[in-house]
Amino acid sequence: MEKVLAKARKHTVQVHVAFTYSTMHLRSLIKFIEQFTSATVTGTLDGKVHAFTFEFRDPWKWILSLIQDKSLAPMNMWNSVRKYYCCSNHEERIYDEPNTADTWWNIDVSFFLP
Numbered sequence: 001m002e003k004v005l006a007k008a009r010k011h012t013v014q015v016h017v018a019f020t021y022s023t024m025h026l027r028s029l030i031k032f033i034e035q036f037t038s039a040t041v042t043g044t045l046d047g048k049v050h051a052f053t054f055e056f057r058d059p060w061k062w063i064l065s066l067i068q069d070k071s072l073a074p075m076n077m078w079n080s081v082r083k084y085y086c087c088s089n090h091e092e093r094i095y096d097e098p099n100t101a102d103t104w105w106n107i108d109v110s111f112f113l114p
Contacts, residue, residue: 035061080104 040053066072082105083094095101 035065080108 035057036055037057038053038055040051042049042051044050067076077097077099080099080101081097083096083100085092085094098104
């Protein structure tokens with residue numbers, strides 16, 4: 001699998017980002033960590049009670065944090081997209097993100113229909 005992934009990486013654009021921790025980044029990281037909550041779920045299996053403790057973030061708060069993060073604004077996708085692989089006379093539709101599916105496209109197009 002590693003060999004296949006290494007070959008696939010050769011066909012994509014490689015992006016390397018240098019990142020240094022500033023005071024602002026450390027504050028953001030601390031704020032990110034503080035947003036997690038701990039919970040425990042228990043269940044019975046074969047007469048034994050098993051407990052599983054996990055960390056999680058409130059999904060709604062997480063989505064809002066992504067939307068409000070100005071550094072992510074250029075990467076957010078707010079509209080539907082149709083992607084195609086074309087080679088000679090062959091054309092094949094590509095589905096690789098939720099915004100490339102038909103449902104999102106149909107909703108977007110419905111706003112422009114008379």
